[in-house]
Amino acid sequence: MPRPLWNGSLSFGLVNVPVQLTGATRDLDLHFRQLHKKDGAPIEQRRYCSQDEVEVQWEEVGRGFELDNGKQVVLTDEELASVQPEKTRTIDVQAFVDVDDVDPIYFDNTWFLVPAGDSQGTRRAYRLLVEVMESTERAALGRFVMRTKEYLVLVRPRDGLLSLTTMRFHDEVRPTDGIAPGGRKPAKDKIEQAVAVIESLGADWDPERYTDCYRERLKRVVKQKQKGEKVKAPSEPKQPEPAPDLMEALQATLERMGSSKGNGKSASKGGRKKAAAKS
Amino acid sequence: MPKSIWNGTISFGLAHVPIKLYSATESKTVSFREVHLSDGAPIEHRRICSKEGKEIPYKEVVKGFEVAEDEYVVLEKDEVKAAAGARGKVIEIEEFVPGDEIDPIFVEKTYFVGCRDDGDAYKVFREALEQTGRVGIGRFTFHDREYLAAVRPLDGVLALHTLRFHDEIIDPGDLDVTIPRKGPSQREVKMAEQLVESLHEKFDATDHEDTYREAVLDLIDRKAKGKKIERPEFEEREETDDLVAALQASLKGGKS
Numbered sequence: 001m002p003r004p005l006w007n008g009s010l011s012f013g014l015v016n017v018p019v020q021l022t023g024a025t026r027d028l029d030l031h032f033r034q035l036h037k038k039d040g041a042p043i044e045q046r047r048y049c050s051q052d053e054v055e056v057q058w059e060e061v062g063r064g065f066e067l068d069n070g071k072q073v074v075l076t077d078e079e080l081a082s083v084q085p086e087k088t089r090t091i092d093v094q095a096f097v098d099v100d101d102v103d104p105i106y107f108d109n110t111w112f113l114v115p116a117g118d119s120q121g122t123r124r125a126y127r128l129l130v131e132v133m134e135s136t137e138r139a140a141l142g143r144f145v146m147r148t149k150e151y152l153v154l155v156r157p158r159d160g161l162l163s164l165t166t167m168r169f170h171d172e173v174r175p176t177d178g179i180a181p182g183g184r185k186p187a188k189d190k191i192e193q194a195v196a197v198i199e200s201l202g203a204d205w206d207p208e209r210y211t212d213c214y215r216e217r218l219k220r221v222v223k224q225k226q227k228g229e230k231v232k233a234p235s236e237p238k239q240p241e242p243a244p245d246l247m248e249a250l251q252a253t254l255e256r257m258g259s260s261k262g263n264g265k266s267a268s269k270g271g272r273k274k275a276a277a278k279s
Numbered sequence: 280m281p282k283s284i285w286n287g288t289i290s291f292g293l294a295h296v297p298i299k300l301y302s303a304t305e306s307k308t309v310s311f312r313e314v315h316l317s318d319g320a321p322i323e324h325r326r327i328c329s330k331e332g333k334e335i336p337y338k339e340v341v342k343g344f345e346v347a348e349d350e351y352v353v354l355e356k357d358e359v360k361a362a363a364g365a366r367g368k369v370i371e372i373e374e375f376v377p378g379d380e381i382d383p384i385f386v387e388k389t390y391f392v393g394c395r396d397d398g399d400a401y402k403v404f405r406e407a408l409e410q411t412g413r414v415g416i417g418r419f420t421f422h423d424r425e426y427l428a429a430v431r432p433l434d435g436v437l438a439l440h441t442l443r444f445h446d447e448i449i450d451p452g453d454l455d456v457t458i459p460r461k462g463p464s465q466r467e468v469k470m471a472e473q474l475v476e477s478l479h480e481k482f483d484a485t486d487h488e489d490t491y492r493e494a495v496l497d498l499i500d501r502k503a504k505g506k507k508i509e510r511p512e513f514e515e516r517e518e519t520d521d522l523v524a525a526l527q528a529s530l531k532g533g534k535s
Contacts, residue, residue: 013529016519032342041330051320063311079508083494096475097482104383114456121520128463132471150491159451170484180436181398194407197292198375205380207445214425217362231358253292
């Protein structure tokens with residue numbers, strides 16, 4: 001197992017379970033290094049003082065914050081660390097909430113919380129927590145500090161383990177004012193047609209069906225270049241014009257779907273059953 | 280009215296919905312700029328060629344992919360664009376899946392979707408999604424890379440989540456974790472369930488403020504007034520060995 005990112009304990013009531021944090025997602029993007037075109041040498045980012053034009057080492061860097069009156073306050077990392085609350089090493093469960101009540105818009109990053117230490121007692125407490133959260137379909141809400149920032153977190157079971165998701169605060173989600181078009185509700189028959197199109201394109205969620213084509217193409221471009229081949233950038237395709245008549249477009253879609261019945265992957269996937277609408 | 284960051288079209292079947300994308304989230308973490316401690320002057324990051332030791336303008340920068348140690352395949356910016364795909368400004372919905380089947384672990388970033396015209400098609404699409412409980416899954420190209428996306432109704436508008444790919448989600452089976460085979464006793468389960476129940480509340484995002492952000496702003500204020508900043512010391516907590524005793528004590532209203 002990779003080195004844990006964080007060691008601490010999860011505590012609810014008087015039960016303390018030592019846990020470690022380890023990644024639940026991995027970044028598979030291709031990463032590039034900046035090179036100097038002329039000589040192919042890697043480019044380094046170096047810090048310079050804008051006033052005396054000298055290179056500055058990391059130890060000489062402070063955190064500047066501009067006040068409303070234009071003055072600047074400078075903090076050292078040491079001073080910044082002083083506001084880390086006591087929760088630094090503990091995830092205190094404040095409440096248990098229904099998982100369905102938490103919209104994914106609040107989700108930031110997810111990790112696994114795995115039991116730490118050798119004690120049988122703590123491992124049993126861990127398993128108890130997983131089982132009880134599974135049976136009650138509840139997730140634990142708490143706070144914890146990683147590096148220098150305190151997060152609101154949601155702890156929930158995932159395949160027999162506990163996962164921890166950092167969450168955005170409510171004021172970090174923007175208001176939706178002025179985004180949706182106003183005016184009358186659309187005509188019922190239009191909605192019905194659209195519902196029919198949606199149902200005919202219905203499928204079950206199967207994440208393995210989607211591969212990262214961009215990653216694959218980028219790997220191919222790298223290979224082509226490695227062999228000395230030329231790579232051409234595509235020209236920008238035209239934007240489709242919105243259908244002048246939505247009803248016609250929806251109807252035409254349904255007709256086309258009807259004639260290709262059995263060929264389409266989504267139609268054959270058994271996704272025609274009506275989904276249980278979320279309350 | 281916020282500024283849109285992308286103009287395009289959502290297409291499903293032969294129908295097209297002209298749309299705009301807006302950021303749905305913004306970080307409110309207190310951000311600092313790097314300054315030189317000795318004189319408080321801002322720090323600049325400069326690109327220096329490691330061979331010549333000289334500063335390099337951005338137009339002389341190319342992307343290098345490391346294929347072996349210190350051996351790079353060089354890509355021009357246009358060549359990276361070749362991988363973005365020729366999708367244009369269209370979010371093509373491939374299928375509609377039940378919204379509650381997508382685990383939020385897949386969600387990466389969220390955008391709000393607005394419309395570019397009178398909004399007729401937008402309203403029809405939103406309403407129909409709401410009725411079916413389904414979300415549209417499609418792909419689109421944004422900032423020269425292709426994303427998998429889910430489009431769903433949210434709070435009276437449409438929201439678009441960019442999604443992680445399945446191989447970017449780690450399988451718990453790949454982790455070397457030993458969980459005791461023997462399950463907890465009925466008594467333990469019952470007590471834990473009682474404890475969960477007693478701490479149950481309805482989730483309301485506005486109940487939870489970013490107290491750390493407030494603490495950092497307070498620190499800045501104290502420093503501005505010339506106060507001395509000291510680091511407090513913390514105590515370690517004891518781990519639970521006697522599970523039943525800890526559960527019992529918790530139910531009696533004890534707090535750690």
